[in-house]
Structures are given as C-alpha cells and as structure tokens.
Amino acid sequence: MLGLNKKDTTLFLIVIGMAMLAPFILNPFPEGSSLAQMFNAGYPDLMQRFVIFGILVIGFNILFGLTGYLSFGHAAFLGIGSYSAVWMFKLVGMNVLPAILLSMIVSGVFALLIGYVSLRRSGIYFSILTLAIAQMCYNLAYSVLGNPSSNFNLTNGETGLQLSLNDPRILGSATTDGALPVTNLFGAAMRSSYQWEAGSWLFTFNVGYYFSAIIMLISFYISIRIFRSPFGMMLRAVKSNQQRMNYTGLNTRPYVLAAFVISGIYAGLAGGLLSSMDPLAGAERMHWTASGEIVIMAILGGVGTLIGPVVGAGFNEYFKNILSKINDDILHTWLSFLPDGLENLLVGFLHYFVGKGWHLTLGIMFMLVIIFLPGGLVQGGQRIAKLFSRKKDGQATPPATQTPAE
Amino acid sequence: MGILEVKNVGKRFGGLQALNKVELDVKENTCHAIIGPNGAGKSTLLNCFVGKLMPDTGSVMFDGQSVLGRTPYEINQMGISRVFQTPEIFGDLSVLENMMIPIFAKRDGAFRMHAFENMFAEKEIVEHAEHMLEDMNMADKREMHAASMSRGDKRRLEIGMCLSQEPRLLLLDEPTAGMARADTNNTIDLLKQIKDERDITIAIIEHDMHVVFSLADRITVLAQGTPLVEDDPENIKGHPKVREAYLGETAAA
Numbered sequence: 001m002l003g004l005n006k007k008d009t010t011l012f013l014i015v016i017g018m019a020m021l022a023p024f025i026l027n028p029f030p031e032g033s034s035l036a037q038m039f040n041a042g043y044p045d046l047m048q049r050f051v052i053f054g055i056l057v058i059g060f061n062i063l064f065g066l067t068g069y070l071s072f073g074h075a076a077f078l079g080i081g082s083y084s085a086v087w088m089f090k091l092v093g094m095n096v097l098p099a100i101l102l103s104m105i106v107s108g109v110f111a112l113l114i115g116y117v118s119l120r121r122s123g124i125y126f127s128i129l130t131l132a133i134a135q136m137c138y139n140l141a142y143s144v145l146g147n148p149s150s151n152f153n154l155t156n157g158e159t160g161l162q163l164s165l166n167d168p169r170i171l172g173s174a175t176t177d178g179a180l181p182v183t184n185l186f187g188a189a190m191r192s193s194y195q196w197e198a199g200s201w202l203f204t205f206n207v208g209y210y211f212s213a214i215i216m217l218i219s220f221y222i223s224i225r226i227f228r229s230p231f232g233m234m235l236r237a238v239k240s241n242q243q244r245m246n247y248t249g250l251n252t253r254p255y256v257l258a259a260f261v262i263s264g265i266y267a268g269l270a271g272g273l274l275s276s277m278d279p280l281a282g283a284e285r286m287h288w289t290a291s292g293e294i295v296i297m298a299i300l301g302g303v304g305t306l307i308g309p310v311v312g313a314g315f316n317e318y319f320k321n322i323l324s325k326i327n328d329d330i331l332h333t334w335l336s337f338l339p340d341g342l343e344n345l346l347v348g349f350l351h352y353f354v355g356k357g358w359h360l361t362l363g364i365m366f367m368l369v370i371i372f373l374p375g376g377l378v379q380g381g382q383r384i385a386k387l388f389s390r391k392k393d394g395q396a397t398p399p400a401t402q403t404p405a406e
Numbered sequence: 407m408g409i410l411e412v413k414n415v416g417k418r419f420g421g422l423q424a425l426n427k428v429e430l431d432v433k434e435n436t437c438h439a440i441i442g443p444n445g446a447g448k449s450t451l452l453n454c455f456v457g458k459l460m461p462d463t464g465s466v467m468f469d470g471q472s473v474l475g476r477t478p479y480e481i482n483q484m485g486i487s488r489v490f491q492t493p494e495i496f497g498d499l500s501v502l503e504n505m506m507i508p509i510f511a512k513r514d515g516a517f518r519m520h521a522f523e524n525m526f527a528e529k530e531i532v533e534h535a536e537h538m539l540e541d542m543n544m545a546d547k548r549e550m551h552a553a554s555m556s557r558g559d560k561r562r563l564e565i566g567m568c569l570s571q572e573p574r575l576l577l578l579d580e581p582t583a584g585m586a587r588a589d590t591n592n593t594i595d596l597l598k599q600i601k602d603e604r605d606i607t608i609a610i611i612e613h614d615m616h617v618v619f620s621l622a623d624r625i626t627v628l629a630q631g632t633p634l635v636e637d638d639p640e641n642i643k644g645h646p647k648v649r650e651a652y653l654g655e656t657a658a659a
Binding site for chain 1: 456477478479482483487488490494495496497498499503506507508510511512514515516517518519520521522523524525528567571
C-alpha cells in the first residue's frame with residue numbers, strides 16, 4: 001500500500017488504528033472511578049501532546065537514528081516553530097495551516113544555518129555545538145529579543161508570546177464578545193470537542209487532537225519512505241562508515257545536512273502544532289532540558305527504528321503525566337492496608353518519586369531501559385515476540401542448537 | 407604514457423622525510439606493486455593518490471589530470487577506487503546494501519536526494535549488485551549483516567564494492583594483511599581473476615612476497631621514502647640492492 005512493503009504497511013495500519021482510536025484506548029476506566037483519575041489519559045491536552053511529541057521524535061530519529069549525529073539542541077527548532085506560529089496568529093489570522101507552514105519554513109531555514117555551522121564537526125563536538133547554539137537561541141528568546149519595552153519585541157521574554165485583542169490579524173477574525181479568537185482549521189476550532197457518554201465511560205473526541213494525529217500519520221508515513229529510500233540507506237551508511245563513503249565517491253556532508261534540515265522541519269512542525277493547540281509560546285520550550293528530553297524519548301523508544309520514536313514519546317508523556325498526578329494523599333489511600341507506622345514510612349519514601357519528583361522515577365525507568373534494553377522499548381517488544389514464536393517453534397521441531405562442546 | 411604518473415613527490419612529517427623525490431609510472435592495464443620494508447613510505451604514497459594527504463612537492467597525474475587538492479570522493483568519481491588495509495565496509499548494513507551503495511554513487515554522483523523512491527525498486531541497481539555478489543561468490547550472503555562476516559569475506563566484499571564502480575585504477579593497500587593462508591590464497595586467486603578478466607589497472611602495496619610475485623607485472627621498491635629500483639619481477643628477485651634494503655644484510659651476504 002502507498003509504496004510500502006507488507007511489513008511496513010502493517011505497522012502503518014496499526015499506528016493509524018491506534019491514533020484514530022486513541023480516545024478509547026487511553027480511557028479504559030469508567031469516568032469518576034479512582035483508577036480513571038489516575039490512569040486515564042484520554043483527555044485532549046494529553047493526547048495532543050502524545051502525537052505532537054511523536055512528530056518531534058520521529059523527525060529527531062531521522063537525524064540521530066539514521067546518521068548517528070546526536071543533536072543536543074533540537075528544542076531550538078521546536079521553540080522557533082512555536083514562535084513562528086504565534087506570530088502568524090497575531091499578524092495574519094487564526095487558521096492553523098498558514099501558521100504551521102510558516103513554522104516549518106522558518107525552522108527549516110534555521111536548521112540549514114545551524115546545521116551548516118555545526119556539521120563541520122562530528123561526534124561529541126557536533127553535539128556540543130548544537131547544544132551551545134540552542135542555548136544561545138534560548139537566551140535570545142528569553143531576554144535579548146524579548147524585552148517588552150523595546151520596539152523590537154519578538155518573543156516577549158519571560159511571559160511568553162501570546163495573542164492580544166489589538167493584534168492586526170489582516171485576514172480578520174473579529175470577535176464580537178471581546179474575547180480572544182481561537183485557533184481553527186477553516187472554522188473548526190482546535191479546542192472544540194465532542195463528548196460521547198457510553199454507560200459510565202466518557203470519551204472525548206477533540207478536533208485539535210485529530211488534526212495533529214493526521215499530521216503525525218503523514219509525518220510517520222514520510223519517515224517510513226525516507227527509511228526505505230536510497231537516501232535513507234546513504235544516511236545509514238554515514239553512521240556505519242564515513243571513510244568508506246568518501247572513498248566510494250559520496251560526499252557525506254550534504255547528506256547529513258539534508259537529514260538535519262528535515263528533522264529541523266519536523267521539530268518546527270511540532271512546535272507550530274503546539275502553538276496551534278494553545279497559542280502561547282514561551283522560551284522554556286527551547287531550554288536545553290527540553291532538548292535532553294527529546295534525546296531521552298528517542299532512546300527510550302528505540303533509536304533507528306520506525307515505531308520507536310512514537311513509543312518513546314508516548315511512554316514519556318504518559319508516565320510524566322500520571323507520576324506528577326500522584327500525591328501523598330493518594331499514596332496513603334493506596335497503602336492504607338499497611339500498619340500505620342510502615343505506611344507513613346513508605347509514603348515518606350515514595351514521596352520523592354512522585355508528584356514533583358516524577359523526574360526521579362522517569363530517570364530510573366530510563367536507566368533500566370538503557371541497561372536491560374539498549375535497543376529501547378521496541379527491543380523489549382521484539383524480545384517478547386521472539387519468546388512467543390520460539391515457544392511455538394519448540395513444539396514443532398526439537399531444538400537444533402544442542403551441539404556438543406568443542 | 408602511464409595512467410598514473412607520479413613525479414618528484416615529497417612529503418615531510420616534522421623531522422621525517424617520509425617521501426623524497428618519488429617517481430612512479432603505472433602503465434594502463436598492468437598490475438604494479440610497490441614494495442618496501444616497514445616505514446618505507448608506501449602507505450603515505452598511496453594516501454597522496456587518494457586525497458587523504460597533500461604532498462609538499464611534486465605532482466600526481468591520473469589520466470592526464472592532477473588529483474592533488476581534490477577530496478577523496480572527487481578522486482573516486484574520477485575513476486580511482488581504494489581497498490584499505492583493514493576492510494572498510496558498511497558493517498551495519500546488509501551485504502546487498504553494501505554492494506548497492508557504490509553503484510548508486512557511480513550513477514548519481516556525490517550527492518542526490520532520492521528520498522522517496524524505494525531503494526529496492528531501482529531494478530538495474532539491484533540487479534547489478536546481485537551480479538557483482540555472484541562474481542564475488544557471495545550471492546548466498548546477500549541478506550547477511552556485513553559486520554558479522556569473516557575477514558576474508560569482508561575483503562571480498564570490499565573488492566567487489568570497488569569493482570562495481572568499474573574503476574580504471576584499483577589501489578590495494580596490503581590486501582592480505584592479517585589473513586590466514588587460505589584466505590590469502592583466495593584473495594590472490596580473486597585478484598588474478600580480476601586482472602585477467604577486466605580492463606583495469608591495479609596498484610598494490612604489499613608485504614607478502616608470495617602475493618607480490620603472483621600478481622605483479624612491474625615492481626617498484628621503496629626504501630626510506632625513495633624509489634630504489636623499478637623493474638620486472640624476475641629482475642627484482644635477484645637484485646642485490648633490493649635484497650640489501652628489503653631482506654637485510656644477512657640475506658644479501
């Protein structure tokens with residue numbers, strides 16, 4: 001289908017299915033139950049983050065997964081995309097398509113410039129260069145270009161760039177009631193949702209989510225095509241042996257630069273979508289910890305695999321969400337079956353791992369994945385699949401591996 | 407006139423004169439061996455042909471054009487392929503993909519952004535690669551992870567990758583270094599076959615005299631960065647100067 005082989009088509013169909021049915025899959029518990037409060041993730045804000053960060057990491061994986069160049073400044077493109085989109089909402093109109101288009105163009109241009117400079121080095125030096133340039137962008141956005149009292153206030157500094165009633169918006173979107181206009185796609189507001197009550201379950205279908213999900217699916221499809229193309233093969237060859245590439249008549253620099261620009265455009269697209277969902281862009285999106293999170297999501301899911309980035313982004317966002325929701329009261333109710341002294345002790349200990357301490361738990365999970373599944377969660381899935389298929393084989397044929405020791 | 411003409415090449419690394427007034431003339435469709443004791447400057451000389459090193463003096467002409475100042479990929483596009491001392495292949499890729507890359511490079515040049523075709527949909531490239539694998543006797547290994555093959559197979563693959571580009575000049579840097587006897591003999595047979603069947607010029611650097619005398623039509627002996635003798639293999643064998651430089655005083659005596 002669509003020029004994909006059978007295996008990739010299956011994968012793509014599964015991802016389509018998951019994305020379309022996400023409001024059901026992520027809401028397995030009936031509304032109002034205590035489990036629902038904790039583990040349900042089927043609300044628009046979080047679902048949007050799943051797919052948008054999916055796009056971001058899919059793009060990052062085209063650079064890091066294929067060429068092995070670890071960019072430690074990818075959040076810069078996310079931020080640039082966010083600001084571009086908000087400016088489009090301020091100046092032109094509230095339709096998300098032109099905003100996203102501008103995000104992609106601007107971040108693509110920045111990626112070309114930043115990539116041209118930082119790709120003069122490889123390995124750790126490349127990572128450090130990208131990190132430094134991204135931090136520079138962050139500081140520019142945070143203070144230099146964001147002084148509210150100056151005439152050239154591009155980012156509005158600490159407060160973040162936001163919409164206001166006296167923005168020009170040349171395509172117009174006059175608000176009758178004096179409220180801020182909302183982002184929309186030809187009239188369909190991004191934040192509008194349809195809720196469906198089925199028994200005690202409540203499912204929310206959000207316009208913004210489905211719009212982002214469709215864009216994620218397109219991005220995913222393009223990424224599969226790139227992975228299977230001669231261009232993708234060249235990128236893998238760059239990772240494998242640059243020396244051989246040079247002596248085979250291939251110039252590695254434009255290949256890596258192209259990958260860098262593509263992944264920058266992906267990040268800009270994700271930033272534009274974030275702003276389309278909530279038209280507010282802050283400098284913290286470009287902070288180096290945000291760049292680190294992208295790397296973590298990619299490694300968590302499985303670098304260089306097709307589905308890994310989506311899995312990693314989903315895993316990270318989901319656990320970040322539930323871990324930060326757990327507080328001491330919830331821990332007390334969960335552990336109420338224990339004797340009081342022990343309960344208090346345990347709650348006191350677990351306190352550091354939940355709520356504001358969610359970083360700690362995610363860090364431990366990350367370490368466990370790196371140690372036991374260096375290929376990421378995808379490798380874990382593959383191992384489980386192998387385990388099952390081996391069991392099946394084992395019944396059919398006796399193990400052939402039992403050769404005497406030499 | 408030779409296909410590769412080296413004139414007065416000199417290269418100095420700090421206090422060491424690695425190459426000094428090297429003259430070399432490799433005739434078309436011959437196999438020219440460059441031999442010499444350790445540290446004679448053989449690899450340095452080879453690196454000057456492929457754009458890795460820039461000599462301080464002299465000229466290196468390939469088919470009438472200077473290769474100096476060009477990057478390795480440009481020199482490759484001119485028709486020079488190089489085999490390394492330790493096989494340089496794409497270890498993370500399959501054997502078939504390894505073979506396809508040089509063919510793509512030959513057809514599409516140093517860079518082409520073909521991000522939307524399927525790589526296996528390019529029939530003529532896949533067929534060419536499969537054909538090359540058959541030539542190298544490794545058709546059964548096409549799906550294998552290249553890094554997991556034996557040293558000898560990696561060498562075969564590397565040579566095959568170079569040949570798939572139909573280069574006019576093939577540079578071999580100690581192609582049998584660190585190989586078992588059987589692998590060495592296989593490699594000699596392969597190189598002989600290449601020499602006989604193809605219009606190709608081979609320049610080889612080698613330590614192993616067995617390899618040199620089985621393949622070379624012409625031999626240049628390098629010692630301390632300077633060419634000592636250039637002659638046919640029969641004459642080299644008994645040449646007193648060569649015996650002295652290469653095999654040491656005792657052998658000459």
